[in-house]
Amino acid sequence: MSDPKTVKLVDESTQRSSTLPLVAGTLGPACIDIGTLYKDTGHFTYDMGYGSTASTKSAITYIDGDQGVLLYRGYPIEQLAEKSSFLEVAYLLLNGELPKAAEFASFEHDVSHHTMMHESLKNFFQGFHHDAHPMAMLAAAVASLSAFYHDDLDVENAADRKLAAIRLIAKMPTIAAACYRYSIGWPFRYPRNNLEYVDRFLHMMFEVPSEPLQMSPVAAKALDLLFILHADHEQNASTSTVRLVGSTGANPYASIAAGITALWGPAHGGANEAVLAMLQEIGTADKVETAVKRAKDKNDNFRLMGFGHRVYKNFDPRAKIIREMTHKVLGELGVNDPLLEVALKLEEAALKDEYFVERKLYPNVDFYSGIIYKALGIPREMFTVMFAIARTAGWIAHWIEQHETPGSRIGRPRQIYVGHDVRDYVAAGKR
Numbered sequence: 001m002s003d004p005k006t007v008k009l010v011d012e013s014t015q016r017s018s019t020l021p022l023v024a025g026t027l028g029p030a031c032i033d034i035g036t037l038y039k040d041t042g043h044f045t046y047d048m049g050y051g052s053t054a055s056t057k058s059a060i061t062y063i064d065g066d067q068g069v070l071l072y073r074g075y076p077i078e079q080l081a082e083k084s085s086f087l088e089v090a091y092l093l094l095n096g097e098l099p100k101a102a103e104f105a106s107f108e109h110d111v112s113h114h115t116m117m118h119e120s121l122k123n124f125f126q127g128f129h130h131d132a133h134p135m136a137m138l139a140a141a142v143a144s145l146s147a148f149y150h151d152d153l154d155v156e157n158a159a160d161r162k163l164a165a166i167r168l169i170a171k172m173p174t175i176a177a178a179c180y181r182y183s184i185g186w187p188f189r190y191p192r193n194n195l196e197y198v199d200r201f202l203h204m205m206f207e208v209p210s211e212p213l214q215m216s217p218v219a220a221k222a223l224d225l226l227f228i229l230h231a232d233h234e235q236n237a238s239t240s241t242v243r244l245v246g247s248t249g250a251n252p253y254a255s256i257a258a259g260i261t262a263l264w265g266p267a268h269g270g271a272n273e274a275v276l277a278m279l280q281e282i283g284t285a286d287k288v289e290t291a292v293k294r295a296k297d298k299n300d301n302f303r304l305m306g307f308g309h310r311v312y313k314n315f316d317p318r319a320k321i322i323r324e325m326t327h328k329v330l331g332e333l334g335v336n337d338p339l340l341e342v343a344l345k346l347e348e349a350a351l352k353d354e355y356f357v358e359r360k361l362y363p364n365v366d367f368y369s370g371i372i373y374k375a376l377g378i379p380r381e382m383f384t385v386m387f388a389i390a391r392t393a394g395w396i397a398h399w400i401e402q403h404e405t406p407g408s409r410i411g412r413p414r415q416i417y418v419g420h421d422v423r424d425y426v427a428a429g430k431r
């Protein structure tokens with residue numbers, strides 16, 4: 001029997017029906033194209049949180065949540081984590097293929113020559129209170145890039161789109177480091193273009209004018225690996241936000257700034273900061289049992305941060321890699337963090353617990369990443385900023401793909417209206 005190519009939907013009350021085509025991708029389940037459903041039957045579909053809805057076709061990243069598979073442009077995340085670098089992965093996400101040596105050299109040259117912030121942009125930071133959250137500063141600073149590079153930007157022009165992508169990937173670490181340094185009252189550092197991407201960022205974060213910085217290669221390697229693992233994750237909330245904003249024709253800086261704000265929430269990228277806060281609150285391994293109990297209690301809004309995922313119902317392959325590297329990095333840096341013991345005990349307890357087993361709740365990418373960031377000397381408030389630096393590669397790749405896809409339309413979901421029926425205005429004195 002050949003695979004069905006259509007699905008028929010019948011409204012039994014009206015007998016109106018719609019024969020809907022199945023659209024197959026290269027991997028993953030085929031989707032029902034409901035584009036004609038409203039015209040044929042007078043109905044919309046309702047899918048709270050988009051649990052069964054594909055919002056776009058994309059050739060960038062593939063996830064099989066049941067098997068714990070993550071591919072960037074077809075390459076397994078495990079192979080990229082072992083063999084590639086963040087900048088090479090950024091090239092891959094943007095261009096679809098791994099670069100040849102000359103292509104990579106040219107990309108690296110371009111990125112390292114767009115790292116500076118406009119001097120006027122530096123002044124923006126002075127407007128923030130000293131304890132502003134770095135994600136607030138990051139979102140505002142990235143949105144304000146529009147003010148510097150908007151006038152000559154044509155989103156329909158491929159070269160302009162590429163330049164915007166290079167600018168964003170290049171400037172993100174500079175802006176991120178400025179957010180940190182502003183919050184601790186240190187002078188901003190200029191990017192050193194002779195350094196590699198991650199080293200350059202670490203220098204901008206930690207170098208002080210008074211003495212030379214000795215950066216550990218272990219720290220740079222660990223951060224590069226974390227950046228690879230966070231670089232893209234198909235249509236997650238922030239990427240979907242970038243695409244929705246991008247679908248209006250908004251410029252890339254505004255679109256990516258919207259992605260940053262979507263990432264900030266604790267259900268998404270903000271979870272890495274929340275995990276560390278939770279581990280610190282739990283404090284010692286003997287309090288793990290109470291935490292697990294609280295996470296299961298429906299009358300308590302405490303959740304195990306860094307656990308669960310909308311798509312992964314087996315394990316998050318990124319969490320597996322990060323878990324292994326946590327031991328290695330802490331060992332190599334000579335860091336003995338008692339929070340690692342709390343995290344290991346918490347994972348062990350949750351994975352044995354029926355509540356978590358039944359619901360297929362496993363540690364996600366954010367569960368161990370904070371312990372590594374902490375070991376690298378990166379403060380908790382900066383964790384989601386780290387995520388944003390890496391995810392910028394994915395966001396901008398999606399923004400470009402959207403602009404290159406023929407027939408792209410503005411994103412405009414419908415709703416089920418549950419408000420009042422039509423009613424007449426009542427004068428103030430008669431209400």
Ligand code: CMC
Nearest residue numbers: 266267268269271295303304305306307308309310359364
């Ligand atoms: N702790 C306790 N219970 C949980 C958790 C958790 N971390 N996650 C899900 N559940 C329960 C939830 O209460 C529900 O139970 P029931 O069926 O009895 O109502 C069931 O598991 C299904 O959860 P859901 O909230 O319907 O699942 P979702 O797909 O809507 O949400 C999630 C996914 C990631 C937002 C959620 O698991 C969560 O809040 N996790 C903690 C935050 C977190 O770690 N977020 C990072 C996600 S990965 C990186 C990223 O996206 O940036």
